[in-house]
Amino acid sequence: MNEDVLEPVQDHLVIGDRVRTLQDAPDSAHWNAVAIRGGRILAVGEANDLKPLLAPDWKITELPGTTLMPGFHDAHVHLGFHGFELSHVQLADSDTLEQAIARLEARAQTATDGAWLQGSGFSLQRWGIRSPDRAVLDRAFPEIPVLLRSQDHHSAFVNGAALRAAGITADTPDPDGGRIVRREDGSASGELLERATDLVASAMPEPSQRELRDALWTGARQLASLGITTVHHMAYEPARNARALAQQASREDFPVRVWACLMQEEIEAATALGIATGQGGSRYQVGGAKFFVDGALGSLSAWMLEPYDRHGGTGMVLTDPDVLRERVGLAIAAGLTPVAHAIGDAAVRALLDTYEHHAEAWRREGLRPRVEHAQHVHPDDVARLGSLGLIASMQPLHLTFDAAAIHDTLGSRIDRAFPIRSLQAAGATLAFGSDTPVAPPDVLASLRTAHDRSGEQGQVVQAGESIDPLDAVRAYTRGPAYAIGWEARSGQLAPGFDADLVAWSHDLTQGVPEGARAVATMVAGRWTYAS
Numbered sequence: 001m002n003e004d005v006l007e008p009v010q011d012h013l014v015i016g017d018r019v020r021t022l023q024d025a026p027d028s029a030h031w032n033a034v035a036i037r038g039g040r041i042l043a044v045g046e047a048n049d050l051k052p053l054l055a056p057d058w059k060i061t062e063l064p065g066t067t068l069m070p071g072f073h074d075a076h077v078h079l080g081f082h083g084f085e086l087s088h089v090q091l092a093d094s095d096t097l098e099q100a101i102a103r104l105e106a107r108a109q110t111a112t113d114g115a116w117l118q119g120s121g122f123s124l125q126r127w128g129i130r131s132p133d134r135a136v137l138d139r140a141f142p143e144i145p146v147l148l149r150s151q152d153h154h155s156a157f158v159n160g161a162a163l164r165a166a167g168i169t170a171d172t173p174d175p176d177g178g179r180i181v182r183r184e185d186g187s188a189s190g191e192l193l194e195r196a197t198d199l200v201a202s203a204m205p206e207p208s209q210r211e212l213r214d215a216l217w218t219g220a221r222q223l224a225s226l227g228i229t230t231v232h233h234m235a236y237e238p239a240r241n242a243r244a245l246a247q248q249a250s251r252e253d254f255p256v257r258v259w260a261c262l263m264q265e266e267i268e269a270a271t272a273l274g275i276a277t278g279q280g281g282s283r284y285q286v287g288g289a290k291f292f293v294d295g296a297l298g299s300l301s302a303w304m305l306e307p308y309d310r311h312g313g314t315g316m317v318l319t320d321p322d323v324l325r326e327r328v329g330l331a332i333a334a335g336l337t338p339v340a341h342a343i344g345d346a347a348v349r350a351l352l353d354t355y356e357h358h359a360e361a362w363r364r365e366g367l368r369p370r371v372e373h374a375q376h377v378h379p380d381d382v383a384r385l386g387s388l389g390l391i392a393s394m395q396p397l398h399l400t401f402d403a404a405a406i407h408d409t410l411g412s413r414i415d416r417a418f419p420i421r422s423l424q425a426a427g428a429t430l431a432f433g434s435d436t437p438v439a440p441p442d443v444l445a446s447l448r449t450a451h452d453r454s455g456e457q458g459q460v461v462q463a464g465e466s467i468d469p470l471d472a473v474r475a476y477t478r479g480p481a482y483a484i485g486w487e488a489r490s491g492q493l494a495p496g497f498d499a500d501l502v503a504w505s506h507d508l509t510q511g512v513p514e515g516a517r518a519v520a521t522m523v524a525g526r527w528t529y530a531s
Contacts, residue, residue, distance in 0.1 A: 011058035012036040012525060014501070015047045016066040020509050021493040022477055034068055036499040039524035044493050061527075066519050067507040069473070070493050071229025071500030073480035074441050075393050076372060076433035079233050079258070080212065080241035083219030085120045085149075085437040092121030092151060092401075092440075097129060100148070101140050108144060116204055117141065119148040120437060122157065123298065125404055133183070134159050134190025147200055151401055153438045154296035156197040158190050166203040175199060177292070177318045194295050194316060212244045217255070224255040224528040227443050227518035229500040232393075232433065232484060233260040234339070234372070235290040249284040255521075255528040257500070259484045261287035261339050267330045276335030277367065278485060282498070282524075287484070288337030288370065291328070292318040294347035297375065297402050300409065302344035305378065308409040314346065321350045328354050328369075332361045338369045339393075345376045345416055352384050359388065368483055370431070374423065375402070376416045386426025391483040393431045394420060396449040396472075397439045403455020414462060420450060421465045430467075430475035431483040447472045447512045470509045499525040 012035070019031040021044055033047035035054060043050050051058075089107050094100040104117050111117065124132060137146050137159035145162035149155075163169075170186040178195030180188050192200065207215070223231060233245065242260065249258035262270060267289055270276070279286045294315055295301025300308055301316040308314070319327075328338045338358075342351045348371060355362070355369050362369055370391040375398065377385065385392060399406075399418050406417045424430055432450070434441040450472040454460050467475075481491030489498050503520040506513055521529040 011054040013047065013050060013054060013058060013060045014068060015060065015062045016068040016503055017064065018507065019044055019068045019493060020507065022070055022474060023492050023494055034493055034501060036525045039499050041493060041495055041497045041499050043495055063503045063519055066503035066505060069502050069504060069508065070477045070491055071502055071521065071523065072227050072443055072476045073230040073232065074223065074228050074433045075232045075431035075480040075483060076234055076395060076435045077231045077441065078236060078437065079219055079231060079245060080215060080237045082436045083215030086218055086222065089119035090121060091119045091148065094122060095126060097127050097136060104146065105140060117144055117146045121151045122148055123151045123401065132157050132191050137190060150298060151438065152296035152298040154194055154301055155299040156192045156200065158192060158200050162200050163188050166200045168199060193299055193301060194318065209244065212241065213248060216245060216248050220255040223441055224521045225518060226441055227502040227504065227521055228256060228441065229521060229523045230257040230490060232287060232480065233258055235261040235263045246284055250281060252283065253526065254283065255523065257523060258284045259287045260284065261290040264289045264291045264327055264331065267327065267334055267336065270336060271334040277337045288339035289331040291324065291338065291340035293324065293340055293342040293351050294318055294344050296343055297405050302376065303347040304344045305346045309412050311409055315344050321353065324350060325354045325357055329358055332358055332365055332367060335365060337367045339372060340370065341372045343373045343375045345378045348374060348377050349381050352381055355388060355390060368485065370483060375418055376410065377419050378416060382419050382422045383426050385423060386428045390428055391431055392423045392428040393433060393483065395433055395435045395439060396446045397434060397442065399449055399453065399461055400455050403459040403461050404457060406461055407459055417461050419465055421467050424467060424471065429479050429482055431480035432475040443476060444512050444516050447508060469511045473508050
């Protein structure tokens, strides 16, 4: 591909080997091209049939060997954090705490004075540790503050220097929705659960505006390289991140379109200002109000109906059901789509109770409430979620690193884990994503996992919940487009739709072979990635 095809000024013909429009009607076996005008799709068909439709001086991009498909959505991202964490010490594949410390020590050699050491993606299960203690971090880093975020981002591990910077002592109370894990003498062990992590994170130096902009662009470019054209941003980031995201994502050259949620704590401010779902332009729109009902499985803080096997306890309730019902009602009245994190089966049930209570109101407002994650769902609630017509926003790749924990802690009710096929059959709309930086935004790995259901160590979780490759692709395209009200402009290749497309090395509707990759990605007729 040449630089002279990067601007969507002229009519443009993109030719591959085949086209998968994902429309309901079957595609012609001879279709191999998409004609584009003004950032939208003019026509889809066989290249020679489309050429007469194009205005003089039209451009052509030929991508032999590729399959042209609609641009993929990642239906659950934290875009600012994703961009920043690309520069953190990567710990997702660290097998021991000692290995993680070695990586941190290597980074410390090049760190600037006053900088914190940050790592992301560790798993206590992979390390073989149940209750970590900061003593080992303190020996390696007595003066440099260290903040490590777990793979599920619902816990953290910090050293004494970080605790001192945050002013956390034995007398510091647990914050609402979080817990400072303590030693027998009452001092902090270094493990922080849920919102206790914010106590330390808030003590870190704020990034500059330039660093924030660079992180957003770095993250967005990486997403484009993976075939992603639209992201659903799930908030839970500082207000300055939200402001910078709105500014940058509104630009015509930003690599992805953004549907951006706000935190439910901001509903009153949004109401006062008249901010509601769908406001904005074609590149950036206001999303819904983000709620947290519970924690995560890896930290054993997902809220379960029955105690975890062997470990006991039923997890953490981050939003009381009565408060949830009240505030979801406020979100609906404000015109904000309720978007709620619910991983455990008790959390999902409490959320469905709330959505059912407000069903008349959100249907009247034309809102499409979402269950984010829906990882463990009682069979009765699978049927309810479907009958209510809700969005099941799920992340198949989470199964890969949760598989061992599911077998270990939920083996007695493993039939409730990641019920993707059952939710689809019940009538829920599937919208796939990654939850990056919790999991990498690897579209191809997610598609494989939705089909093979296998974890990192080969454990299979409910093989009967597998879905076929075409349905998995639709859950990355048509499903999330519907979830945000874009079904008439996104998720398919059809006349009048946004010219958001991906040229893949293989036809993903037939499966994801080794070596598959995104060859080129386009948003609004502009190439955002080319290999």
